[in-house]
Amino acid sequence: MGYSLSFKHKEWDDDEDQVLAWVQSDPESGAATVCLNTDWPKHVPRTAKALESTAMHEMAEVLLCQVRELLLPYYSDKLINTHIHKVIRPLENLLFPVA
Ligand SMILES: [Zn+2]
Numbered sequence: 477m478g479y480s481l482s483f484k485h486k487e488w489d490d491d492e493d494q495v496l497a498w499v500q501s502d503p504e505s506g507a508a509t510v511c512l513n514t515d516w517p518k519h520v521p522r523t524a525k526a527l528e529s530t531a532m533h534e535m536a537e538v539l540l541c542q543v544r545e546l547l548l549p550y551y552s553d554k555l556i557n558t559h560i561h562k563v564i565r566p567l568e569n570l571l572f573p574v575a
Contacts, residue, residue: 479508486511501541529572536564
C-alpha cells in the first residue's frame with residue numbers, strides 16, 4: 477500500500493542541523509509530507525541542480541518510509557536513517573554528480 481503525498485513550505489526548527497527539505501510520514505493515516513524549508517540553508521547552493529537532487533532525495537525517502545516504519549520497533553531511528561542514506565546517497569551521487 478502506498479502513501480498519499482503532499483507538499484508543504486515549512487520552517488525547520490533545528491538551528492544546529494540545517495536542511496533544505498525533509499519528509500514526515502504517518503503510517504496510521506498513510507500520509508507522507510515533503511517539507512521544503514522556508515529558509516534556504518547557507519550551505520546549499522541556490523541552483524536548479526540542488527533543488528532537483530533534493531527532490532530526488534526526498535522522493536527516495538518517501539519510497540523507503542515503509543521500510544523505515546517496519547524496522548522502527550527493532551532498531552533506532554538513527555541506525556535506520558544511516559542505512560537508508562547508504563542507499564539514497566549513492567543514487568544521488570550517480571544521478572547528480574559533483575562537477
Ligand atoms: Zn535524507
